[in-house]
Amino acid sequence: MKMNHVGIMVADMDKAVEFYTKALGLEVVMGNTQVIEERETAIGRMCIAVFGEGFQGFNIAHLITSDGIGVELFAMKEHQPRHIVDFTRLGIFHFCLQTDDFDEVIARTSQFGGKVRMxxxxxxxxxxxxxxKMVYLEDPFGNLFELYSHSYAETYASNYE
Structure with missing residues (x-):
């Protein structure tokens, strides 16, 4: 099993693309693209199945990490205000990125509208x-992510040298 991509809801696509590329160093694969509700294409039918009838459309951008993991950004036309993290809700509550430029990524996170949470x-x-080292950060829309200085194995394995 390999990780392919993660989808993230954002409120402002231009700000999100700027944050994820300039603060975190991801690359754009497909820029800001409008998706409308329609039944003529497979993508249109899939979106209705996922988001429901009357979803009003959204914008999407596809980015990629240096190791090939995709990041889909979604900006719904009818978005909710910034959420408060509800730790009683089941499901994914963060994703994690790894960098060799740990301190600089933290600085750029704040510079481009994110937050350092700890x-x-x-x-x-x-x-x-x-x-x-690790730290929890937040994008400009309240999505939590973790930043690691070392690989998952180096961080957790008790016998890893």
Whole structure:
């Protein structure tokens, strides 16, 4: 099994594309594109199945990480105000990115309208040979994401050197 992409709801597509490309370094595969409710195409029928009748249309952009994972940004015409994270709700509540440019990505996150949600944390502060760091951040629309300085295996494996 491989991760292919993640879909993220945003309120302003231009601001979202700017944030995800300039703050986080993703690349645009397909720029801001309008999708309307229609039944003539497979995509149109799929959108009705997913979003329901009368979804009013949306804009979508497709971005990609340096390791090939897709990020779909959705800006619905009828969007909700910024959400408050409800940790009682089941489902995905964040995604995680990894970078070699940890401190600079954190700075750019704030510069482009995101938030730093916590102090930077080391997973193994008692072991100077393990330098894995993490932080929770937020995009300009309230979507949580985590930032890692090291790979998943380096961060969690007890025997990883």
């Amino acid at each position: 102090d930077i944390m080391r997973y193994h502060p008692e072991d100077d040979s393990k330098q894995a």
